[in-house]
Amino acid sequence: MRRDHYGGLIVVSRISSFFSSKAGNFRSQFRLLCIASNSFTTTHTFSPLLRQCIDERWLPGIKTIQAQMLKYGFPIQLSGSKLVDVGLKCGEIGYAREVFDEMPERHIVTWNSLIAYFIKHRRSKEAVEVYRLMITSNVSPDEYTLSSVFKAFSDLGFEKEAQRSHGLAVVLGLEVSNVFVGSALVDMYVKFGKTREAKLVLDRVEEKDVVLITALIVGYSQKGEDAEAVKAFRSMLGEGVQPNEYTYASVLISCGNLKNVSNGKLIHGLMIKSGFDSALGSQTSLLTMYLRCGLVDDSLWIFKCIEYPNQVTWTSLISGLVLNGREEMALTEFRKMMRDSVKPNSFTLSSGLRGCSNLAMFEEGRQIHGIVTKYGFDRDKYAGSGLIDLYGKCGCSDMARSVFDGLNEVDVISVNTMMYSYAQNGLGREALELFERMMNLGLQANDVTVLSVLLACNNSGFVDEGCEFFESFRKGKVVLTNDHYACMVDMLGRAGRLDEAERLVNEVVNPDLVLWRTLLSACKIHRNVEMAERLKRKILEMAPGDEGALILMSNLYASTGKWNRVIEMKSDMRGMKLKKSPAMSWVDVDRETHTFMAGDLFSHPNSEQILETLEELIKKAKKVGYVEDKSCVFQDMEESAKERSLHQHSEKLAIAFAVWRNAGGSIRILKNLRVCVDCHSWIKIVSRVIKREIICRDSKRFHHFRDGSCSCRDYW
DNA sequence: TTAGGGTTAG
Structure with missing residues (x-):
């Protein structure tokens, strides 16, 4: 390269010829120029080079030129917006932030870009900080700012601040006119669990699109308001908005929760028609829907059609099979997944473990415990609860407890699982101690907690204590179900307090068969034939030919030596084609x-x-x-x-x-x-x-x- | 140059 005092211009002309060349080429030439030429001494040289670097979003080049300019004492008159943009696109947030902080005035796009960057990288706190700085700098947020920042609010649980900004969106008219802002608001309220507010926002948005409506459907579906989800889906179709794979994915989950196969199949048809049946996410939901509706064969067919099932797809299959009592198959699929080198996550592992615990497959469960350890989920509450359940159901309360003590986060479910394990194994005192600890931790008891406490008392013969707990639970927040009553009826009944037990059944609004049968089995234990016959009549009125009741009666007659009645019962059962299931x-x-x-x-x-x-x-x-x-x-x-x-x-x-x-x-x-x-x-x-x-x-x-x-x- | 939604669990 020729060096003279016109060198700078020569370089410029050479560089110009690189402009049309590819990035890699430009960059290598640029490096050569940096090394071989000391002609970077005029602004004429810098500007086109810099422009090219910026166009190519090539931060190292920009930095080199900036250093050169500083070295030769040229004033840096660069567009801060561009530099921030390039910095963010290159992932150099430190650089971008430095430039941003030095800018005397910032374009709204620059504010928005920075906020969007933090949100994209799940750095919600920093996003909100920039947003606050924006407000205190008297810069009015626009539709881009707001549609981004709501996500940060829901992520951080900042409900109050979110409401203030929602107010701002209303004042600016953006809530109604901009569907991005509307969707962000809907999504935010959904994440706060406020589907009612989300729906109110949606209704106000002028031009509704698929994303907006899907956000609401997702909300309903995740909150278990499944009928609402299906309703919103229907009205979406009515308004002529075409659903897409995300919409299908959510609404199908609701169909599954409702066990509404006919709707599910209808939607499956729509999916095929619109070509969204090949997207993995919606396929996975389809699979889940069929499994939750109990159609195992259909779900296996769906699974077969999926070319590359991912972690979620496999988990859906495994957990669904366990749900349908197909534990053996679930474990086979679990092994297949491992063979296919798909990594399990804590959901997958807890599903696999549940398969083992249902069948008390201790060895198989131990092997999955090994996998839990291998992938570092030992302290995870989901996998951990699966392990506690496994060891509990295999009769190893000590091992269950050591998993429980190792968890990095104790929540209601893990405590419940541990308490239930103790209860099943007759370690009532330990279960009740844990209950006390749970109360001290300020954890909110739920229906499973109540059941575990009652079962603990029942299985350990703490009848009076159980009654006291029951009375206090009756006054508490948890709505008691027939299962809770059945546990009490069993407890009182086994203790021979049959009249009290019967009174309790009569207090239940809708006593089911299980409750009456529980009482009947207490009559069998205490050989109270008279009461048993009364109960038998009641049960047979509700469910003619109820197998459980007939077997209990027959055993009661046998244990009291009433063999003629036994023969009668057996011939009745034969007449009804009932057979005792073999032991x-x-x-x-x-x-x-x-x-x-x-x-x-x-x-x-x-x-x-x-x-x-x-x-x-x-x-x-x-x-x-x-x-x-x-x-x-x-x-x-x-x-x-x-x-x-x-x-x-x-x-x-x-x-x-x-x-x-x-x-x-x-x-x-x-x-x-x-x-x-x-x-x-x-x-x-x-x-x-x-x-x-x-x-x-x-x-x-x-x-x-x-x-x-x-x-x-x-x-x- | 800047913006929105999903599928698996005890």
């Missing part, structure tokens, strides 16, 4: 689940060994005092046959199998019905004989058998 037990040995059915002695491949071991165990148990309790046999048969029938209960078979396989550790049994008195006393003795803990989860609660006694203290 089943499941036991996990070496990560495999084995199923046993009462009375089924031959279908297991190891039947011979199982029966041998069982005989051995019964013999040993008898030596230390086990005597069959034949009152548990609800069939009229000879005494020896009764004994045989008792020996064939599914949990006895399952335990014998586990003992034969001699896998270490505790024996974990899951049962579909409740444990009978005979098995209960037998297992107590066996736990001492074999010196192993046996944990049995029946349909209602846990029994931890250890060294001859059970955690339920024989009260269940």
Whole structure:
């Protein structure tokens, strides 16, 4: 390059030829010029270069020129707006802010750009600070400012300030005339949970568009005002506004919550027609809708059509399958997701864990715990609650507690889960201590809290305490449901306070079958035939042929020796084609689940060994005092046959199998019905004989058998 | 040169 005192101009002309060239080329030439030429000495040289750098939003170039200009003492007369703009676009917020702060006057666009940058990067506090500075500098915000800043207010929960700015938007006429401002306001009120206000804003906006209406639908959907969401969707169609993938995504969730398949299918059709059925977000909602409506097959078909399911899609599938009682399939899908290298998040993990806890799959759950740890969700409240639930439902309250103590945030749900775990495992005192702590923390109790407290009292036999709690809950904020009453009825009923229990049922506005059946089962325990018959009539009026009631009656007649009535009941049941569901037990040995059915002695491949071991165990148990309790046999048969029938209960078979396989550790049994008195006393003795803990989860609660006694203290 | 909405959970 030629250097003379005209050098600057020569450089300029050369540079001009670079203007049309591509960015990369320009930049490398620029660097060369910086190194090779000391001709950057006139403003003529700087200006075009600077313009090019700005056009290319190339901050390092700008900075170099600025440094040069400073070096040669040229005044910097640059447009601050441009520099801020370039700074923001290059992500150099420090630089942009520096320039911004030095500007004596700022264009409104510059204010807006800075606010928008902070909001985009979720730095709401700084956005609001700039906005406040704007107001105190007497710069009037415009539609761009307001449509941005409302998001920051909702993010920070600044309701009062938000209302003042809303007032400003009204004064400026922007609330009505600018749909961006309107949408931002709707979105903000939705995030504050104020759908009524959001709707009022929407109604005032002159020209409604898809985003505005969708924001409101989202609000309704997220707040559980699902019927309103569907209504808003309909009126949107009526007004001729075309929904898009976001709209479909939200309204479908509401259809799912309403279990309104017909609407859901209609909307599915609209989606296909308008071509929005291939967007992942709306596909995921479609999947969720079908799952919440219980149409598992349809949802699997939808899932199959999704080419690249993401984390959310997988989670939706897994949680939906668990919701529909398809835990095994949910876990298979969970494993498939991991194989496809899609990372789970805390939602996914908690869904997977719930699948395990429903089936008390301890080993499988432990493996997911490993994944929870691997991805760093150990202290997360969602995954954590899943773990607490798992360990609670597997009978390991200690492990549940250690997860609970490690959480980085305790909320109502995690405390509830922990309390419920204690309650199920008969650790009532621990549950109540936690309840007290929760009150001290100022956490608001909800319906699950109330249920956990009552269940804790029920399962631990704290009847008087339970009644006291119940009375105070009645005066509290939580609306009591039939479930709460059922728990109390069970508690009073089991304690033999049948009249009180019946009075309580009569106090309920809409007593359901569960309540009456609970009372009936208390009659069975206390062998109150007269009251039971009265209740049976009532239940059969409500639900002719109710299986639960008939079985309870038949067992009650059997336990009071009224065999003729038993035969009558059984033939009635046969007439109605009702069959008692078979008693089943499941036991996990070496990560495999084995199923046993009462009375089924031959279908297991190891039947011979199982029966041998069982005989051995019964013999040993008898030596230390086990005597069959034949009152548990609800069939009229000879005494020896009764004994045989008792020996064939599914949990006895399952335990014998586990003992034969001699896998270490505790024996974990899951049962579909409740444990009978005979098995209960037998297992107590066996736990001492074999010196192993046996944990049995029946349909209602846990029994931890250890060294001859059970955690339920024989009260269940 | 500046602006708005979604899908998964206990």
